[in-house]
Amino acid sequence: MSSIQEKQQVLIDDFDFLEEWMDKYSHIIEMGKSMATLSEDEKEEDLLVKGCQSKVWLKAEKNGDHVIFKAxxxxxxxxxxxxxxxxxxxxxxxxxxxxADLDFLDKMGLKDHLSPTRANGLMSMITQMKYYALVFAG
Amino acid sequence: MAYNVQDIRAQFPILNQKIHGHPLVYLDNAATSQKPLVVINAISDYYLNYNANVHRGVHTLSQRATDGMESVREQVRAHINAKEAAEIIFTRGITDSINTIAFGLSSIVSKGQNVVITEMEHHSNIVPWQMLCERTGAELRYFPVNAHGELVVDQIDTIIDKDTAVVSFNHISNALGTINPVQLLLKKAQSVGAWTLVDGAQSGPHAMVDVQEWDVDFFTLSSHKMYGPTGLGILYGKRERLEALPPYQGGGEMIATVTMKESSYAGIPHKFEAGTPHIEGIIGFGAALTFVNELGIENIAAHESELLAYAVEQCSSIEGFRIIGDSLNKASVLSFVVDGTHSYDLGVLLDQQGVAIRTGQHCTQPIMDAFCVSGTARASFALYNTKEEIDLFKAALVKAVNMLK
Known part of the structure; x- marks a missing residue:
């Protein structure tokens, strides 16, 4: 099991390898397409991440001392x-x-690249994830 | 004079730039238009040569600034054929204009009466009326929209009735581009004695309006959608209607006398212009109006219609491309979805290719709900856009759709 740090580095390397932003977006889109999704029943109103321009549902479950996210x-x-x-x-x-320190988003250049409203959406997702984790870590 | 789009583009240096390595294709004109050099220069000229506060000083600069501002008031009067310049109020924008009227009607509209709008209004022509209805207990009604994005007016006689106090609607829809049957609605509204307001946000840059021919009580325009500066709106009102309303805000310039006990108000237009006005905006708007009128609004509208028809023809071959609002009576707005894609994703990927469009709900949530879409992508055309730009737009759209599907 790779650590959070190692996982971040893989993403940074993948992103660095792609020079054009259109290719970086293709990569993001492919990750989106291959992600396990939520069923319609699971998409509850209170799972919606506030502050995103599009609808993003984020669900967290506790597995021992680990946290499992689905979105x-x-x-x-x-x-x-x-x-x-x-x-x-x-x-x-x-x-x-x-x-976790989230410098990978800066290193990927993603935060700078997104418009302020979209960057806010991204920060909302991270805040929500950390919030769940904090609760589970008790 | 032939319509030479390349000469016109030379007036808009902002268009001559690259975004993410691609030539900028600016198709978000329904949100705001770019400004020609004559407007930018008029603002500079004001600050370089005659900046002063208006109406107050006896000194020369103040007089020049006042003359500059008042000559624009006259120019606007002539542009919409109002009876007198005093019927032209400078506001902060259309939202401000509509709020001024809706607030002013608070003690005139009462419970048992109704206010009529349409399902395709911008939020700025919905929320002030909802607030008025909350204050007064009046009922808010609306004309629904059909599958083509046109107002359904079959029920006009039941929607507008003897208890209708206000009828307010847009001339052209920002979300769909539909041109509404203004005179039909106004005639009915006038027959029951209702106050009438037409929102000209989208029609200002595309259509000539004669307020006396319409016999409308209020008509409002947005400077920044007409190649002028931001932060300025125009509110036309018939003298007797404006005089019947209380002022919206109190402060400088709108008063006749002030004592520590009470104040009496100035006459129109000053009664509705509290505080120092947006002087440079007004001066810039004057230059924008001159610019537009020299080109001729009919010529501009013809150019934009050609662009719209070309864009529709080009994009129709894209699989899953659906126009939202396909009325035959439309102005320069192409609102669309591509099945299997989200409008935000299209917007991001078009931007990466230098193409600026608007995505989302366009501040018109009710009409998005009526069409059962979460939002649309909207390309809107202006006097400086070209067919070559539509080709670039189409190519970028095809590429985006291929990536997303």
Whole structure:
């Protein structure tokens, strides 16, 4: 099991390898398409992440001291971004998720690249994930 | 004079730039239009040569600034054929204009009466009326929209009735581009003695309006959608209607006398212009109006219709492409969805290719709900857009759709 840090590095390397932003977006979109999604029943109103322009549902479950995230989104780029976060955070110790340093988003250039409203959406997703982790880490 | 789009583009240096390595294709004109050099220069000229507060000073600069501002009031009067310049109020925008009227009607509209709008209004022509209805107990009614994005007016005689106090609607829909049957609605509203307001946000840059021919009580325009500066709206009102309303805000310029006990108000237009006005905006808007009128609104509208028809023809071959609002009577707005894609994703991927469009609900949630879509992508055309840009838009859209599907 790779650590949060190692997982972040894989994403940074994958992103670095792609020079054009259109290719980076293709990569995000593919991650979105291949992510396990929520069933219609699971998409409850209170799972919606506030502050996203498109609809993003985020669900967290406790598995021992680990936290498992599942998500879905109605727009595919948002889905790809949440898929990246899940890749990094899901099935990791809740305590580590709550304390994780998220420099990978800066290193990927993603935060700078997104418009302020979309960057806010991204931050909302991260805040929500960390919040769940914090609760589970108790 | 032939319509030479390349000469026109030379007036808009902002268009000549690259976004993410691609030439900018600006198709978000229904949100705001770009500004020609004549407007930018008029604003600079004001600050370089005659910046001063208006109406107050006896000194020369103040007089020049006042003259500049008042000559624009006259220019606007002529543009919409109002009877007198005093019927032209400078506001902060259309939202401000509509709120001014809806607030003013608070003690005129009462419980048992109704206010009529349409399902395709911008939030700024919905919320002020909902607030008025909350204050007064009046009922809010609306004309629904059919599958083509046109108003359903079969029920006009039951929607507008003897208890209708206000009828307010847009001339052209920002979300769909539909041109509404203004005179039909106004005639009915006038026959029951209702106050009438037409929101000209989208029609300002595309259509000539004669307020006396319409006999409308209020008509409002947005400077920044007409190649002028942001932060300025125009509110036309018939003298007797404006005089019947209380002022919306209190402050400087709108008063006749002030004592520590009470104040008396100035006459129109000043009664509705509290505080220092947006002087440079007004001066810039004057230059924008001159620019538009020299080109001729009919010529501009013809150019934009051609672009719209070309865009529809080009995009129709894209699998899953659906126009939202396909009325035959439309102005320069192409609102669409591509089945199997989300409008936000289209917007992001088009931006990566230099194409600026609007995505989402366009501040018109009710009409999005009526069409059962979470939002649309909207390309809107202006006097400087070209067919070559539509080709770039289409190519970018095809690429985006292929990536997303």
């Amino acid at each position: 879905d989104a109605d727009a595919i780029i948002a889905k790809g971004i949440v898929a990246m976060l899940i890749d990094v955070f899901s099935d990791q110790p809740a305590k580590e998720v709550a304390q």
